Amino acid sequence: MSFLSLNHIEHYYFSKQGYTKALEDISFSVPEGSFISLLGPSGCGKTTLLSIIAGILQSTRGEITLQEKPLSASKSDIGYMLQQDYLFPWKTILDNVTVGPKVQKTETRALKEKAIQMLEDIGLSKVIDSYPQSLSGGMRQRAALVRTLITDPKLLLLDEPFSALDFQTKLKLEDLVSSLLKDFNKTSVLVTHDIGEAIAMSDKIYLMKANPGKIHQVFEVPIEIRNLSPFQARKHIKYQQLFDRVWEELNALESQTAIR
Amino acid sequence: MNHKQLSDSQLFEQYKKQVTSERRNTLLWQIIIFISFFSIWEFASQFGLIDRLIFSSPSQIWTLFLEKLQDGSLWYHLRITLFETIAGFFIGTIAGIILAAILWWSDKLSKVLDPYLVVLNALPKVALGPIIIVAMGPGYFSIITMGAIISVIITTLVVYSAFNEVDVNYVKVLKSFGASKWQYFTEAIFPASLPAMISTFKVNVGLSWVGVIVGEFLVASEGLGYLIVYGFQVFDFTLVLYSLLLVAFFAAIMYQIVEKLENILIKNK
C-alpha cells in the first residue's frame, strides 16, 4: 500500500511574457516509513514539486493522495522544512518552535513542555528563550527541524535543508535527522542537488532533469547502505559505486541539454 | 615594540572608555552649538546687527515665556495644540495602517485604487484645509482632521509596500501548518513590517504638527498656530518666535517618545 502517491502531476508558471512548464508528468509513490530523494540540478522544479505536495501550491494538472485520501483533507499531517530556516526574528526559539500548534490551535501546556524537551534533546537547551539572530546556522536549522516535528507530521518534506550549512555541520545534521526519522518511523521526501547526501540518506532516488522538470531515472539504494547512518554510509564501497553511476547519469544529462 | 601587554579585560575597559568619551564629545559639541546660537542671536540683536522688531531676542522671548507661564496662558494654548497634534497623529497613523491592511487583503482593491492613491499622495493636503473647515465647521474637529489627513495617505503607501515586501517564505512556513490568511497576517506580515511602521511614526510626528499648525492658521482662536498668526498680525515677532520654539521643543519630545517605543518594540534588532 502506498502512503503518498502522485499521479501525472504537471505544473505551469504563467506570466505576461508567456509560460514555463516547470513540471511534466510526475508520477511516483512512496511507501510508508520510507525515505526518498529528489535529485537534480537547480531549476529542475524540485521546490515547485515539494510545494505542491505540501499543499501550498495547486498543481495545474494531476492529483496527489495521502493515505488514499485527497491531499486537501490532510494538511496537518505534513511537515515542511524549507531551504533556509526562516525562523521568525521577532519570536524566541520556543515561540518559533510552537508556531505550528499555535496556528492549528492545539497549543497547550503539555505541548510547550514537549517543545522544551525536544529542544533540550537536540542540544538547544541554552537558547530556548533567545532570539534566532544569536544562533549559528546549524543551531537555527535544528530549531527549524523541531518546529517541523512538533506537530507530529506523518509525512516530512525537506527542501535542501542542509545546503546553507558548512560541511561538518551538514554531516552531523544528516545523522541527526536520519536517526530521528527512523525512530519515529516517518515517511520523508528530501530534495537535494547533492548526490552524496541523496545516497547516504535515502532508500530510493528519483533523478530529475530540467526544462521541463521530469523524472529521468530511478535508483534503488542498496540495502547495505540504507541501514547505516549517513556518515557511515559514505564510507561503504557500494556508496561509491552508486555515486559513480548517478554522477555519470547526471553528466550525460548535462551534455544532452548542452547540445540542445 | 614598546606596546604594553594588555589583558582582555583591560582592552574591553579601554574600548568602553573610548565609546563614552566619543559620546561625551558629541554631546559637548551639541551644547556648544546650542549656546553659541542663542548667544550670537542675543548679541546681534542687542547691538543692532539684526532688526530687533523682526528677529526679537532670546532674552525678550524668555521674559515673555515667564510671563505666559505665570498667567497660565502658556499651558492653555499649548494644551490645545498638543491635544490636536497627538490626536491627529494617532488617527492618521492608525487609519493609514488599517487602510494598508485592507489593500493588502484585497489584491483587486489595491489594483483599482492604485492611481487614486498616487494622485492623492501628490496632492498637497493642506490645500484641502478650506474645504475641511467649511465642511466640518471651525473647531477642534477640523483641525484634528487636518493633522490626520496630512499623514494618512503616505502612511498607507509606505506600510502597504512594507506588507508586500515581507519574504514569502515566512508565509510559506505558516501555510505549511495550514494557517489562514488572517493568521499569516498577524503572525508574519504585520510583525515583519513593524520597523517600517515605526519609521512612518517618525515622519508622521512632524507631519501632524504641520497639519495642526496650518489648521490653526486658518480658523483657530486658540493654540500655538493661532498665536503665530496673531503675533504676525499685530507685528509681535517675539510672540511668533516664542510659539515656534514651543512647537520645536514639543515636536522633539514626541520624536523622542517614538524612538523609545522603537527600542521597546524592536528588541531583537
Ligand SMILES: Nc1ncnc2c1ncn2[C@@H]1O[C@H](COP(=O)(O)OP(=O)(O)O)[C@@H](O)[C@H]1O
Ligand atoms: N513563482 C514562480 N514564477 C515563475 N516561475 C517560477 C516560479 N518559481 C519557480 N519558477 C521556475 O520554475 C522552474 C523550477 O523552479 P524550482 O522549483 O524553484 O526549481 P529548483 O527548486 O529545482 O531549483 C525554474 O525554471 C524557475 O525559474
Ligand SMILES: [Mg+2]
Ligand atoms: Mg529549490
